Amino acid sequence: MLGEGKDAGGKDVNAEKLFEEICAKAGEVYLGPHSHLGRSYVFGFPRKMQPKAFGKALDALCRELGEGNGHQEHPRLPDQKDAKLDIVIWKEFPDHRPGKLIIFGQCATGNNWSDKISELPPPEGWCRNWMQGAPLVSPMRAFFVPHRIDPDDWKTACIYGGILFERCRIAALASKLGKTMKMQWCHWSEVALKKIRKGT
Helix, strand or coil: CHHHHHHHHCCCCCHHHHHHHHHHHHHHHHCCCCHHHEEEEECCCCCCCCCCCHHHHHHHHHHHHCCCCCECCCCCHHHCCCCCCCEEEEECCCCCCCCCEEEEEEECCCCCHHHHCCCCCCHHHHHHHHECCCCCCCCEEEEECCCCCCHHHHHHHHHHHCEEECHHHHHHHCCCCCHHHHHHHHHHHHHHHHHHHHHC
């Protein structure tokens, strides 16, 4: 039962999307005490609120971010879903001018997280490949997992994934969850716990 990972909480809640939303809020908190300046955008496919098509979703992200000038034409654009980018987190300035701290995040919910840790290209290259104009300050990379990372793997995870947000760090930061998200997460956790208890 413990090996079910994201499916342990049942099929009625999309655990992967819920995890992305939780990570986005945790990232906002991480950027500092002035929470109204922390912003995030869940880019991972399938997108719930944002445009489904990659180009339109990237245009919307650039508008929110105030940088990037939208998507550029690319021969692989029609086939693209999210180009391995799951969430974008940034700390806004009161003047809303370009040139800010931006984090590109990748989430991995499965037990094979170590196979995905370097799937997201370096953010500078990602922007050059897909955006018309890159942000003035190159984004940083981060990796989000709902697992405890073995101390022997910590260094490698940070080197290849960027800023590491593992289970305990996310739990400590996820204080801005909305009521609906909290209810969904509690429901998923309850179902998962019931399965674990049945298996013991």
